[in-house]
Amino acid sequence: MVLAAVMNISGYTAIFYPAVASFFIGILYVIVSCKVPKRFAVLIFGIVPCAYFFASGLIEGVIGSIGVILLSFIAEAILGKERPDAAKITVSGLVYTLYMSIIGMAENFLFTDKYCNDALAHGIDGTIVEQMRQMYGMKWLWAVVIAATALCTFIGIAIGKAIMKKHLRKAGLV
Amino acid sequence: MTLDVRTYIVMIVLSAACSSLNTDILVEIGIMTAITLLQLISAKGSFMPKLLICYVLMLLTQFVLFPVMPQTVVSLLSLPVVNIRSFFPTIMCIVLLYRNTKVSQMTATFTRMHVPKGVTITLAVAVRYIPALKEEWLHIREAMKMRTVSAGVRDPFRRMCRRLECQLVPLFVSAINTSDELSAAAVTRGIDDPTAPTCRNYKPLGLRDYTVLFITAIVTAFCVWREYGGAA
Amino acid sequence: MLELQSVSFGYGEDMEKAPEIRGIDMSVKKGECILLCGTSGCGKSTILKTINGIIPNLISGRLDGSVFIDGKSTDNVPMYELAAKVSSVFQNPKTQFFNTDAESEITYGLENRGMPVDVINERLEMTVSELKIESLRYKSMFEMSGGEKQRIAFASAYISDNDIIVLDEPSANLDPEAIDEIWAVVAKMKENGRTIIIAEHRLYYLEGVADAVLYIAGGEIRKRYDAVDFFSMTDDERKELGLRKLHKNDIKITTELPLHTEKPILTMNGITLAYKKHIVQNNLGFEAYHGEIIGIVGSNGAGKTTLLRALAGLCKPKKGVIKYNGKALSARQLRRLCGLVMQDVNYQLFSDSVRNEILLENSGMDEQTLPSILCETGLSGLEDRHPQSLSDGQKQRLAIAAAYTSGRKILLLDEPTSGLDYRSMLLVGKLLKKLSEKGVISIVVTHDTEFIESVCGRIFRLEKQ
Known part of the structure; x- marks a missing residue:
C-alpha cells in the first residue's frame, strides 16, 4: 500500500511499480515456497491481486482475475509437491510476478484511451493524464516493463536465496 | 450489529468495483456515508475516526486546494490523492470485516462452503499473524536503533544492503519460529480433524445480511448503469 | 495410562548424530503429575513432543520405541485422534492462540472435533467458573498479558475431557504473579484427576503438585525421585544437578544506597x-x-x-x-x-x-x-x-x-x-x-x-x- 502510494507520485514512476513490487515479492517468495511446503501457499499469495482485478472492472477485471489464478496455478505446479529446488523457485517466481507486468498493465497499454479517460473522469490532473497517454502510447515500453519486472523478481529471488543460505539454513531453521 | 463473513467479502469486492466504475464524487460520498453509518452500528472499533478524517482531508485537497495550488504541486499530488481516495470505501469495508469477524467464525463458514482445509488453515494463521508482525517490526526497529549496524561501511549502496539485511533477518527468523510454534499448537488442537467442525459463532445469513447485500447490489447496479448504459 | 517403551529420537536423518533422547522408559498412572527437570537441551521437551505426537507428525527424524496410551500404541494414530486424547500447553503465550477473543480460543479444539454447540457451551460455562477466568472471558486476546494468555491456553486444555495434559515450560515467559495463577490451574487439573506431564526450569511452584520428579540429563532419565525426597534436597545438591531453586523466598538484598565517596556516574x-x-x-x-x-x-x-x-x-x-x-x-x-x-x-x-x-x-x-x-x-x-x-x-x-x-x-x-x-x-x-x-x-x-x-x-x- 505504502509502496503503491509512493510509486504513484507521478505518471512516470507508476509504470515501474510492478518492477519495484516484484523485487519484494521475490524475496518473500523464496521464504514462502521453502517454508510452507503445503500446497495452496502461492494460491493464497495470489488471492489479493486476484480479488483486486476482479473488482477493478467488469469484463477486463474478470479476465484479469482468471489470469492471476491461472498464473498462480502454473507457479504452484512448477514448485511441485516436494520441497522445491532453487531453479524451480526462480522459474515459478518469475511466472507468478508476470501477473503484475502483463495483467496489471494490460489495460494501460491495450486500452490506453479508455484508461486515460477513466483517470480523467476520476479527477486526476489533466497534465498527468496527458503524460500517461503519451507514455502508454509507446507500446514497446510494455516489453520494457515486463523485462524490468522479471529482472527485479530475479534479483529479489536471488536476495531471498542469499538470506536463506547465509542465515536461515545456517541457523538450521529451514 | 455484526454481519456474516460472506456479506463483508461481497461488500469489499463490490465496493472496489464501484470505486473503479463510479466517477461521480457525490455518489462516492453517498457510499462512504452509508459505510460509515454501518461502521457506527457495528462492533466497537469498526468506526475509525482517523480514517474518516483522512478521507475528508483528501476530498478537501482535491476539490478545494487543487484549483488554487500551483500546477507542479498538483501534478505531484494528483495521482496518489485521487487513487487512494477512490479506494477508501474498500478500505473501510476491509476494516469492517477485520473488526467484526472472529477467526473461528471464518473457519467454520469457509468449511461450510467447502473451501479446502489447507486454504482455510493457512488463511487463519496468516490473519492471526498480521498484528504480531507489526509488533515484531517495531521491536526490530528499536534493536537497530540501539546499534550502529552500518558502522564502518562507507559505500551507500552497501549500507543500504546491510540495513535491509538487518531488518529482514530477524523478521524472517521470527516468522519461521512463529509459524512452527503456531502449527504445533494447531495440530495438538485437532485442526486437521476431517470431521466438519462446529462453530459456536456460526450463523446462517440473516435478514440483516440480505438487507445489506441487497443495498450493496443496488448501488453497484446503479454504478454499472451510470458507466455503461443510460445517460452516459 | 501412559507408557513410554525405550523411546529414542534424533533430529534429522543423519545416523551419525547423537540422538536427542535415548531409551526413555516411563509409565504414568492416571491422575499422576510427573515433573521432568534438567538443564536446557537435556531432552525433556523432546520427550513431551513424542507424547503429544508433534514427533513424528510434525517433526520428522529417527524415532524408535513406542508410546502407549491406555495400552494402545500411538504409532500410526493420526494427529487429530491423538489431539482428542492429549492436550498441550506450550511455553510461548504469543504463539499458541488463533482466535482474537478468549471464548472462541477456549472452545477451538472442541469445535475442530465437531462437538455439538450446546455441549461446547455447557463445558465453556463449567470451565470458566472452575478456573475462575470470568474476568478474561470477553477480553480480546491481544489485550491480555502473557500470564492471562497462558491461563486461556490452560483453559483450552482443561475444557477438553482429555486425560493427559502435557505442559512444556508453561512458566518460561511469566512473572511470579502469573506463575501463582497458573499454579492454581495446574492444581485444579490434578484435583480433577487429569494426568499431567510437565517439563520445567522453574520448580518452586510445583512443590505440592508434582507426585514424582524425573531428572533428565544427556537425553536419558538419570533418576526418579518421589516428590517429597526431591523437594527436601539441600541447596548444594540441587545446584550440583544444575537446577533452579526449589522453594519460594523473598529477596534479602538491600535497597539502601551504598556509601560512596565518589560521585554517582x-x-x-x-x-x-x-x-x-x-x-x-x-x-x-x-x-x-x-x-x-x-x-x-x-x-x-x-x-x-x-x-x-x-x-x-x-x-x-x-x-x-x-x-x-x-x-x-x-x-x-x-x-x-x-x-x-x-x-x-x-x-x-x-x-x-x-x-x-x-x-x-x-x-x-x-x-x-x-x-x-x-x-x-x-x-x-x-x-x-x-x-x-x-x-x-x-x-x-x-x-x-x-x-x-x-x-x-x-x-x-x-x-x-x-x-x-x-x-x-x-x-x-x-x-x-x-x-x-x-x-x-x-x-x-x-x-x-x-x-x-x-x-x-x-x-x-x-x-x-
Missing part, C-alpha cells in the same frame, strides 16, 4: 515516565555508581520496562533529565552509551556468525581481542555458528558481549534469565560481574530472585502509583 532526577499517555511513575530519582549491578523489581505495570527504555534512549521521559558524569544526555547519546539486551534477544541478533555479530559495530577490532572476549563470555569454539542456532543463554551472552565490545558503558537487561536454567543463569551473572570490575554499570529488570541474589549489589523497587 549515572543520575536521574525528577523523572516522570509515561506508557501510552498513561503516567506510570512521577518524580522518580535514581543514581548508579561505578561498576554497580542494580536489580529493578516491582509489580507489573509499575513501569520497569518503561524506565529501562527511557535509559536506553528509546522513549523520552515526560519530565526530567538523565545525566552521565554530570552531563545531560539526549536520547541519541543515550543510545550510544547504553547497550540493551531485550527480553526477546532474537530481535537483536543480525549477523550470520557469532564472530560477525561481535564485530558488527567495530570491524576494526584487532585479532587478539576477539578470542579473549569469546573466552570471557563462554562462547569459545562457537565463533562460526549462526547466532540464531545458539541456546537462549548463549544468545543472551552474545548480546551482552556485542554491547560491551562496542564500548557501551551501561548495560540494560530486560528479564535476561526468565527461561534459563541454573548454569546459564550463573554464566550470565558471572559475565555481568566481570564487566562490573571493568566499571560497566548493569541495570537489570527482573523477577528472578535467584538471579538477583547471586549478582545484584542492591535493588531498586518501583511501586505502582
